[in-house]
Amino acid sequence: MDKKKMVIVGVVAVVAIIAGVFLTQKNQQKITQDVNQQVISTTDWNTYASGGWGYSIKYPSNLYIKSDTQGDKFPGETTGDERLPKGLATWDGGQTLIISDKEKMGIQDIMPDERIHFVITTFKLTQAREKNQTFESYFKDDKNLSRITMNGFDIYDVINTNSEGGNGVHRYIVKDDWVFDLNGQVYLKNKQISSDDLGMIKKIISTFEFTK
Numbered sequence: 001m002d003k004k005k006m007v008i009v010g011v012v013a014v015v016a017i018i019a020g021v022f023l024t025q026k027n028q029q030k031i032t033q034d035v036n037q038q039v040i041s042t043t044d045w046n047t048y049a050s051g052g053w054g055y056s057i058k059y060p061s062n063l064y065i066k067s068d069t070q071g072d073k074f075p076g077e078t079t080g081d082e083r084l085p086k087g088l089a090t091w092d093g094g095q096t097l098i099i100s101d102k103e104k105m106g107i108q109d110i111m112p113d114e115r116i117h118f119v120i121t122t123f124k125l126t127q128a129r130e131k132n133q134t135f136e137s138y139f140k141d142d143k144n145l146s147r148i149t150m151n152g153f154d155i156y157d158v159i160n161t162n163s164e165g166g167n168g169v170h171r172y173i174v175k176d177d178w179v180f181d182l183n184g185q186v187y188l189k190n191k192q193i194s195s196d197d198l199g200m201i202k203k204i205i206s207t208f209e210f211t212k
Helices: 002-034 126-130 195-206
Strands: 046-050 057-060 064-070 094-100 114-125 145-150 153-161 166-175 180-187
Touching: 002 126, 046 064, 046 094, 057 195, 114 145, 114 195, 166 195
Parallel strands: none
Antiparallel strands: 046 057, 064 094, 094 114, 114 180, 145 153, 153 166, 166 180
């Protein structure tokens, strides 16, 4: 084979290799996208409805739930416990719901063996309003904060990694003078976290809606 033919064959081989690598990467990207876009069905999920707070939310039937667990006062109530989280002048609300993969779940703290821990808390931004602060400045420590408007409500989403080795999703929904804090955490086992668990947390959050 002369030098000219050898050069042509070499060029063709290089092109074939590059094309093969490109197609392989393309297929891998498609597989990744397909996995990320998998639809999580809520057909067999349970629904929890809070009459006092006027919301409902769905959750997988294999998880456990506790409601009205901590200092919970519905809007307009004058009796009940009042707990004052740091940074709030008044708090006519409370921890209204906990969802966990463990029946013996943590109330104020996470239990060591919990993998999934989801909480809905309600509170007022009294102090922030008095200081004429925006919601963004109130949560300025949450670096991955994004704001959207959905069905007329201001919604703030936060993706975070905490110091205890878990990953989670926060959604703050502002309704009138109230903030509904939806906080779902997935805790690591063997330093690995399942994308299915995070996807489930996001799906739970997406099913939240006001009923009044």
